[in-house]
Amino acid sequence: MPAQARKRASSRSRLAVDERRNQLLELGLRLFADVPYDELSIDAIAHAAGVSKGLLYHYFPGKREYYIETVRLAAERLLADAELTAAGPPSPELLARALDTYLDFALRHAGAYTTLMRGGGLGADPEVAAIIGATRSALIDRLRLRLGIEGDDPHLLVFLRGWIGLVELTSLEWLDRPSLDRHQLRDLWVRLFVAGLVAAAPPSAP
Amino acid sequence: MPAQARKRASSRSRLAVDERRNQLLELGLRLFADVPYDELSIDAIAHAAGVSKGLLYHYFPGKREYYIETVRLAAERLLADAELTAAGPPSPELLARALDTYLDFALRHAGAYTTLMRGGGLGADPEVAAIIGATRSALIDRLRLRLGIEGDDPHLLVFLRGWIGLVELTSLEWLDRPSLDRHQLRDLWVRLFVAGLVAAAPPSAP
Numbered sequence: 001m002p003a004q005a006r007k008r009a010s011s012r013s014r015l016a017v018d019e020r021r022n023q024l025l026e027l028g029l030r031l032f033a034d035v036p037y038d039e040l041s042i043d044a045i046a047h048a049a050g051v052s053k054g055l056l057y058h059y060f061p062g063k064r065e066y067y068i069e070t071v072r073l074a075a076e077r078l079l080a081d082a083e084l085t086a087a088g089p090p091s092p093e094l095l096a097r098a099l100d101t102y103l104d105f106a107l108r109h110a111g112a113y114t115t116l117m118r119g120g121g122l123g124a125d126p127e128v129a130a131i132i133g134a135t136r137s138a139l140i141d142r143l144r145l146r147l148g149i150e151g152d153d154p155h156l157l158v159f160l161r162g163w164i165g166l167v168e169l170t171s172l173e174w175l176d177r178p179s180l181d182r183h184q185l186r187d188l189w190v191r192l193f194v195a196g197l198v199a200a201a202p203p204s205a206p
Numbered sequence: 207m208p209a210q211a212r213k214r215a216s217s218r219s220r221l222a223v224d225e226r227r228n229q230l231l232e233l234g235l236r237l238f239a240d241v242p243y244d245e246l247s248i249d250a251i252a253h254a255a256g257v258s259k260g261l262l263y264h265y266f267p268g269k270r271e272y273y274i275e276t277v278r279l280a281a282e283r284l285l286a287d288a289e290l291t292a293a294g295p296p297s298p299e300l301l302a303r304a305l306d307t308y309l310d311f312a313l314r315h316a317g318a319y320t321t322l323m324r325g326g327g328l329g330a331d332p333e334v335a336a337i338i339g340a341t342r343s344a345l346i347d348r349l350r351l352r353l354g355i356e357g358d359d360p361h362l363l364v365f366l367r368g369w370i371g372l373v374e375l376t377s378l379e380w381l382d383r384p385s386l387d388r389h390q391l392r393d394l395w396v397r398l399f400v401a402g403l404v405a406a407a408p409p410s411a412p
Contacts, residue, residue: 038270064244125244154385155394161379162372162398169371170364179360188361188406192368195405199397202390 021059024049028070033111037067068127074112075135081105092190094146099167099186106171107182114175117168136164149197159200163193227265230255234276239317243273274333280318281341287311298396300352305373305392312377313388320381323374342370355403365406369399 027049031040042063046053060066081101106113117132140160143149149156167189174185233255237246248269252259266272287307312319323338346366349355355362373395380391 155390158376158380158386158391158394159398162376165375166368166372169374170368173367174364180364184361184408185364187409188364191405191409192365192402195401196398199401200394203393203397 024051024056024059024066025070025073028066029074029109029112032067032070033114037063064125068125068131070112071128071131074109075131077109077112078102078105078135079138092194095143095193096186096190098143098146099189102167103171103182103186106175110175114172117172136161139164153202155200155202156197159196163196166192230257230262230265230272231276231279234272235280235315235318238273238276239320243269274337276318277334277337280315281337283315283318284308284311284341285344298400301349301399302392302396304349304352305395308373309377309388309392312381316381320378323378342367345370359408361406361408362403365402369402372398 028045031045031048035044040063042053042056045063045066046056049056056066060069081104143160149160170185170189174180178185180188234251237251237254241250246269248259248262251269251272252262255262262272266275287310349366355366376391376395380386384391386394
């Protein structure tokens with residue numbers, strides 16, 4: 001085979017490898033969102049994917065690694081979507097639009113979102129915790145940048161982390177049982193953010 | 207053996223059984239707080255407890271069941287401690303005292319608290335999720351009762367759930383990296399609660 005053709009064939013097969021890996025991760029996002037981690041066996045994953053266990057092990061050394069990669073994919077997607085948020089002068093409306101994008105993601109990729117936010121099957125796993133922590137930090141950094149929030153008083157930082165936790169928990173519960181419509185939920189988040197930002201400031205200067 | 211003595215012996219051994227089970231659960235609270243669920247083998251648990259694997263299986267059918275019972279124990283402890291909170295007329299001071307009790311629990315039983323709040327190793331496990339959900343609901347019910355918060359507007363209920371999520375996340379991060387002292391953290395929670403309660407009300411009557 002001429003070098004050129006060999007190169008093409010090799011890049012084609014690398015693409016196929018990446019595609020197959022991505023398909024397996026897509027499947028993982030759905031599976032881990034629905035089935036408890038402990039109850040999902042490698043056999044069941046291979047069966048659902050229509051591949052052999054051997055092939056699955058070719059891509060991922062084990063279930064934990066497979067799970068961690070699905071969490072990483074979910075985090076990348078969430079951040080990529082959040083990147084698209086329209087820019088503009090800092091305002092509650094800008095925050096509302098950012099939260100719309102966030103809710104869009106949660107609704108369109110409910111499986112990925114749930115897998116990520118629940119810490120899926122391995123909440124105490126250090127690698128999963130690191131991915132979730134880094135995702136939260138990235139979201140907070142963007143929020144501060146977009147909304148022009150300056151300063152690093154620990155009260156402010158604790159509030160921002162806590163508000164993200166509030167959004168995570170209430171969005172997860174909302175996906176299960178939507179007691180408000182999506183605009184009401186988004187507006188509630190905005191009001192709690194604005195009120196919290198004021199309340200977070202320590203009562204008197206140190 | 208006379209019936210009386212047999213009864214005494216049997217209740218003694220039942221006590222011993224319960225004690226042994228409790229000791230194993232105590233151990234689980236520490237182990238699951240420190241070691242990722244997936245990496246903690248039944249062998250390692252039995253070794254740490256100084257018992258045989260067979261004895262461990264006598265008390266718990268498997269690792270998942272063992273883990274679920276440790277989460278249940280952590281939840282019972284948290285709620286029992288929260289029960290002791292002094293009563294009084296609803297006020298931010300009463301909330302501050304309740305949060306002091308909560309922080310005391312988190313500090314004294316850091317392992318149990320972390321195991322419970324992280325959803326430990328099995329965040330997506332339906333049984334673990336049910337225990338965590340029931341604990342949150344019980345804490346919210348008490349909070350509403352103690353603070354005289356009436357009404358069941360979904361905005362209010364979503365805020366209360368969200369504020370609990372905020373307290374959970376920030377307390378977990380605070381145990382790892384205490385950027386505020388405990389009184390500052392508690393006062394921040396109170397301010398966010400009071401401000402959030404006002405902000406949660408929908409902007410206009412429906």
